Every structure is written in C-alpha cells, then in structure tokens.
Amino acid sequence: MDNPWSGVVSLDVDGTKRAMSLTLGALAELETTLGDDTLVSLVERFESGAFSSRDVLTLIVAGLRGGGWDISAADLIAADIKGGPMAAAKAAAQLLARAFLMPEERRG
Template sequence: MANPWAGEVELVLDGQRHVAKLTLGALAELEAGLGTGTLIELVERFEGGRFSTRDVLLLVVAGLRGGGWQGTAADLLSVEIGGGPVAAARAAAALLARAFTVPEAG
C-alpha cells in the first residue's frame, strides 16, 4: 500500500500493484526526459489542466522507477493501467503534488 506522507502513489499495471514515488533520481530522469522546459513548467501545466499524454507518461515512468520498477516508457506502452488513462493522469498529478508539498507538522 502506498504511503502518501512519503510521497508515494499506487498504480496497478496488468493487475499488479506498484508503488510510485518521485525521488531525486526520478526527478532528474524526468527532467532529462522533458527535453525542454523545467519541472516548474510541468507543475504549472498540470495545475492549469494543460498537460499532455507525454507529460503523464514521463511522470508515471519516473515515479514507477523511483519506486523500484525496472521498466521503461516503451514497457509502459504495452501494459494495462488499472483505471485507464484517467487513473494514470490522476497518479501523475498526485506524484507531482506529493513531491513538492511539505507535510504539515502534526
């Protein structure tokens, strides 16, 4: 089960649960994959609802790899994501939000 306080998001790929997390290494991989633009611009696209399917794919792959998954973007193209594209977009948005939000002290 994913721990949102640790920045984790759960995704189901081909019926198997995976934990995704944007670690520093995953963020660096994501930034390299974007080619142009910054992570801040990516956050702004998500906040404004102007993200692309490529943005979602790159975020999901980076998050899964941050969670220990050994696959690639090409691998993700051939799996069924539980909940479909909408669930993938929600997971991508949650990954971004959790990576850049500091939990409030309890």
C-alpha cells in the same frame, strides 16, 4: 501502499499494484527526459489542467522507476493500467503534488 508522508502513490499496472515515488534520482531522470522543458512548466501544466498524455507517461515512468521498477516508456505504453488514462492522469498528478508539497498541504 499509498503514503502521502513519503510521497508514494500506487498504480495498478498489468494487475500488480506498483509503488511510485519521485526520488531525487527519478526527478533527475525526469528532467533529462523533459530536456528544455522544466519541472516548473510540468507542474504548471498539471495545475492548469493543460497536461498532455506525454506528461502523464513521462511522470509515471519516472515514478515507477523511483519506486524500484525498471520500466521504460515503451513497456508502459504496452501495459494495462487499471482505470485507464483517467486513473493514470490522477496518479501522475498526485505523484507530482506529493513530491513538492509538505504533507499537511497535500490533497488526496
């Protein structure tokens, strides 16, 4: 399901492999959720390793919604993510990188 060329990252949620994508709509929703914060600030936090669990949750919800699953942050908080918080953080970082880098620049 992962596809670095189209920006898709997969994540196992409650035993089901789900596609995540930061589509234009998902990015707009992410900006709304971030409020006064910016996508640039979010990227900088991930690049420096100073991201929060809120950042991870917000990115994953936006990505899952961009991938076609209508989920809320409350639903995701109650869900089981295979690999736990570390897997979630890694998937969120990949999702963000794939949204803003050319395919030949992408790692992982």
